[in-house]
Amino acid sequence: MAKRFTAITVPWKELEKKVPPDQRVKFLAFKAKADSYFRRVQANPPELPKIDWEKYSKIVSNQAMVEKFKKEYEGYKVPYPEDKLSATIDEQWKSLEPEIIVFCANLDKEIEMARKELDTMKKLPKFEDMTMEMVRDLFPEQALDPVKNPTFWPHDAESQLDYVPDKPKPNK
Known part of the structure; x- marks a missing residue:
């Protein structure tokens, strides 16, 4: 049971x-x-409630019926499904644990990198207080440089004079 x-x-x-x-x-x-x-x-x-069969045998005139009910009541067992999957699940869990540990370690590394990036972002001045010179000094690869690399507004690749669109790939 x-x-x-x-x-x-x-x-x-x-x-x-x-x-x-x-x-x-x-x-x-x-x-x-x-x-x-x-x-x-x-x-x-x-458990099933206990029944006083002696009391019923005194009250009921058909003793065979009382004995039949007693035998069936005491012989009744609630059917529980047999557990066939727990062992398989435990094996799968044991095989997955190393992968989970590696995955969690990778996530911890990513979280640490994100925290470092957030810390550097928190150290920057407020957006409202930044000047174009500060942007150029802090982010030289993203800042506009009108002397060395003049661009046209809106300063994206497609708006520039030397832009060449990618050729579409032929359908096979």
Whole structure:
């Protein structure tokens, strides 16, 4: 017979930390539904209620019927599905763990790079306070240089005199 769950084993606090803010309402609805299922299971006793068969055998005149009901009641077992997938899932999880660790390490590196970039952006003066000279000094590769490289407005590649469009690739 399958075991009865007597306590909630889901780490809701840890799970809640990982939920994005825009999904919080759905997460709370899911948690409420899971809690209601758990309460409904806990409201029922783990075993079938005990019946006083002696009392029924005294009241009912047909003893064969009481014995038949007793035999069927005590012989009834709630059919629980056999767990055939847990071992497969555990094997898949063990094979995926190294990939997950590598993926998380790569994400941590990207997060660190993004933090460094944010720190450099925070050190810049406010946009309102920047002058064109400051932009040229801070971002020389992106700044306009009218002396060495004059361009026409709107200063994109297609608006320049020496622009040559890419030839379309022939259809095969």
